[in-house]
Structure formats: C-alpha cells, structure tokens
Amino acid sequence: MSVGLIYISLLGLGVVYALMTGVFGWLSDMIGGGGVHVDVGGHDVAGHLDSVDASHSHPVSGTTAATFVTGFGGGGVIAHYVLGLGVIPGLLVASGSGLVLAFAAYLALDWLFKQTQGGSEYNVSETTGREAEVITAIPAGAMGEIAYLVRGRRENSPARAVDGSEIPKGRLVVIEKTLGNTLYVRPL
Numbered sequence: 001m002s003v004g005l006i007y008i009s010l011l012g013l014g015v016v017y018a019l020m021t022g023v024f025g026w027l028s029d030m031i032g033g034g035g036v037h038v039d040v041g042g043h044d045v046a047g048h049l050d051s052v053d054a055s056h057s058h059p060v061s062g063t064t065a066a067t068f069v070t071g072f073g074g075g076g077v078i079a080h081y082v083l084g085l086g087v088i089p090g091l092l093v094a095s096g097s098g099l100v101l102a103f104a105a106y107l108a109l110d111w112l113f114k115q116t117q118g119g120s121e122y123n124v125s126e127t128t129g130r131e132a133e134v135i136t137a138i139p140a141g142a143m144g145e146i147a148y149l150v151r152g153r154r155e156n157s158p159a160r161a162v163d164g165s166e167i168p169k170g171r172l173v174v175i176e177k178t179l180g181n182t183l184y185v186r187p188l
Contacts, residue, residue: 003087007076007094014070021066063109064102071101122150124178127157132175132185134159138167146173146185159183 075097079090130148138144138161146159161167162176162184173185 003090004077004080007073007080007090009073010069011073011077014066014073017066018070059103059106061106061109064106067105068098068102070098072098074101124181126150127175127183128177130175131188132159132173132183134167134169134171134173134185137169138185140164140166143182144169146175146183148175157181157183159185162186 072094076090076094078097079085079093083093085093127148127150130150132146132148134144135147135156136145138159140161141164143158143160144167145156147154147156149155158181159173159175160182163186167173167185167187172188174188175183175185177184
C-alpha cells in the first residue's frame with residue numbers, strides 16, 4: 001500500500017467521522033435523546049466535582065484527535081500528490097498540518113465553551129462597586145435589603161449602611177464591601 005493511499009484513507013476517515021457525528025448528533029436531538037441524569041439521592045459521592053473547571057476543555061479530546069487525523073491525511077495528500085515530497089518530508093508536513101488544525105480546533109472549542117459555560121454564578125467580590133437599589137429600607141444600625149444586577153440577573157441581598165445610617169427604600173446605593181452574606185453600601 002502506498003503512503004499516498006494511507007493519507008487519503010486518513011483524510012476520508014476524518015471526514016466520515018465528522019459527518020457521522022454531525023448526523024448522529026442531529027438525529028439524537030430530533031429523536032429526543034437528551035442528556036444523562038444520575039441521581040445519587042443525597043448520598044456522598046467520592047471525588048471532588050467542585051474542582052472541575054467546565055469553562056476549559058482538555059486539549060486531547062475526540063474532536064481534536066479526529067481533527068488531527070483529518071489534518072494529517074489532508075496535509076499528507078497535499079505533500080505527496082501536489083508537492084511531490086518523499087516519505088519523511090511528507091510525514092513532517094502531514095504531522096505539522098494535523099497539529100496545527102487540532103490546535104486550532106482546541107482553541108475554537110475552548111473559546112466557545114468559555115462563552116457558553118459562563119453561567120449565572122458569580123463571586124461575591126464581583127458585587128463591589130456596583131450600583132444597587134434599596135428594596136427594603138435600611139434602618140440606622142440595622143439590616144435592610146438591596147437589589148442589583150450581576151451577570152445579567154437581578155439579585156437580592158441583605159445590606160447594611162457602611163456608616164450605620166438610615167437609607168430609605170428606593171434610594172440608589174453603591175456596594176462598598178461584603179462581610180459574610182451581608183453587603184455594606186453607601187448612598188449615591
């Protein structure tokens with residue numbers, strides 16, 4: 001078997017894989033094959049799922065491997081048939097094109113997942129400096145409630161005046177600091 005046929009086979013394998021995953025993914029959506037749900041019933045589960053960072057994909061995945069195979073095959077076809085290179089230079093071109101395309105696919109997917117996995121969760125430190133509205137009056141030396149926007153959502157939190165003064169309902173304030181789950185505000 002010639003090296004050119006191997007390149008063509010790998011290129012074809014990558015293209016067929018891409019088409020099959022696209023078709024089966026579309027069929028799965030049409031048939032209603034939703035995601036997998038595992039109910040652990042409130043039991044402790046071994047491991048630390050809270051340390052998983054869903055906003056970053058792993059560089060080695062099925063998608064990047066398939067992209068490498070497709071790029072390797074395509075680069076090999078070009079090196080062998082178009083450029084007329086020998087086996088070793090052709091392998092270098094094929095490997096380089098496979099790595100470049102796989103890396104480009106990784107970067108594209110990583111960017112996409114960062115955009116779509118942002119979620120609405122936020123760190124309390126993100127509230128500092130934001131404007132808010134007092135929705136329950138803050139009595140002098142006591143606690144009231146404020147509403148503010150963070151990550152496109154309206155959130156409510158207990159609040160106190162930084163200087164201990166009274167702040168009436170409807171007044172705009174700025175969040176100065178956070179202590180526990182209480183936000184400390186000052187009038188605008």
